[in-house]
Amino acid sequence: MTDHSLQRRLEGMLLGGERKYTRLEVAQRAGVAQERSRKLWQALGFASVGDDEVVFTDADVEAVRTTDRLIGTGLLHRDLETAVARTVGLHLSRLAEWQSQLLWSLIEQHPELAADEQQLVDLVRRLLPELERVQNFVWRRHLAAYAGRALAADEDLESRAQVVGFVDMVGYTRMTRRVDEAELGEVLERFEALATELIAEHRGRVVKMIGDEVLFVSDSPVEAAEVALSLAERTSADERLPPVRAGLAAGRVLSRFGDVYGSVVNLASRLTSMARPGTVLVDRELATELARVPEYELRTRRPVSVRGYNRVRSAALRRARDLAATSRAAAPDERSPSDP
Template sequence: MFTPADVDALRGAQELVELGILSAERQAALVRTWGRSFARLADWQTSLLATVALESGADLDESTATLAAEVVPRVEALQSYVWRRHLVSASARRLADAEPTAGSPGSAAPLTVGFVDIVGYTSRSKSLTEHELVAWIETFENETTALVVARGGRIIKNIGDEVLYVADDPRAALDVALELCRRGSDEADPFPEVRAGLAHGVTVRRLGDVYGETVNIAARLTSAARPGSVLVDRGAYAALNGVDDDVEVHHPDFHFRLLRRLSVKGYSRLAAWVVRPRD
């Protein structure tokens, strides 16, 4: 049932525990995170191999086995390379934090959290073939990821028709949201119509994900935003305008319009502003 590779893996995990890197809680969390991430990756990779095998017209089992023997070592090397690059980037961000939380499985720091949601996803997906739906979603994810990274932000995760991202700079996060909404409102652009919500405040980062009230507020604002619009919370408004409260100010690049207090899940009177470029 088990192989020498399983024993080596168990020994490696035990060594991390002995080094003080993994506690029982962290070990369980790491297993869950690795399990979810690699299960999705493996499912996508095997589907890709099966598709290539079918397109070749050869025997499925034989072609898949041959492809796997040639492809798996190369994919494994690339995965290791990508992981190391992200490890360097994450380490640099951690070192840049003024006061990282020592000994904690998570850390809290001010961040701008953004959600971008495709408008009318359910109805549109019903009219598309499987191939068209995959291409549509991949266009959305690829273009969103490219823009977020170009502005210095980070994609946290894709949730079906929605993308969650964060940025240290509130202006960068807003630029992303406004540009995606602009593209979605352009009928000549194949990018789907979207809406967005931004919130700025202390955010808990743990195992590559983000948690806390800032994340919850950003999600609620997105669900309340109209197609093609961006809503921001009080924290983002203050950070973008350099003020400590919701006093009305004149921003040289953006127009902020205060809405009536929103009643959304978990918040009966949530302050929100619609943001548009002045030009």
């Protein structure tokens, strides 16, 4: 059996049928305009295809019909369908890439799978429904959590007051030049696992992992502070991880298709770039909130000019108990809140 034959067998299983329609035939069978079906296909992250290429299945036709029904119910506005498709395609393509890598890693560990194509096909056939069940369960749990928050909220969920945090590993670029791929993968895995664990524990939300950096949001100033401080503490105690630095800012944030935007996001990013290894910087608004919490100590820093901001006013956030063991003298660029 050739590799092309194996590819066709796996493809038919994953796509739920054989390729037998062109793009124009899909649009006709689904009852939607041809240009609309083309935009949806591209928004999902798939390459453009010619009008005469037979690449679509019955599942593709049903997917277009389902999208059309969602718009008909009013749940999804027609002006947003392309943006929604783009977001779904972006996140699911990353998931599919990772799962494919897992499969090939399994094959490398068990050469007998590569030698027996039928055994490989049977393995994928068994794993596919299990993966679907897990993904469906996780999606429903998250949907239930977010739906509960939406029903309990008394403000606009798309634009509301939140705390935005960036935490990144210090010296990551230098580290990539001196470690091999296996070591780098282990560092990234440990950092991502620790970050997602702490953010979930403190009821925040991971917006995205960007290599050596995590972006998260929280509805609570205290919980956001705990995430940043705990990450700094845990990475400092782990010899296999480089130190981290963090920046937190509070204010109105625009949430759109799982990502966040606005000046607060930009400010949190700038604060991160200003922070020393192992430290957490917060903006003035968040410092005012956290100053009321006795467990924390804040030391204001002199204003600094960074890209996009002339004079960024910030404060270094620490745990109050940590100060008893350190010198009372402030760092050269730090002053106590009562200093002029």
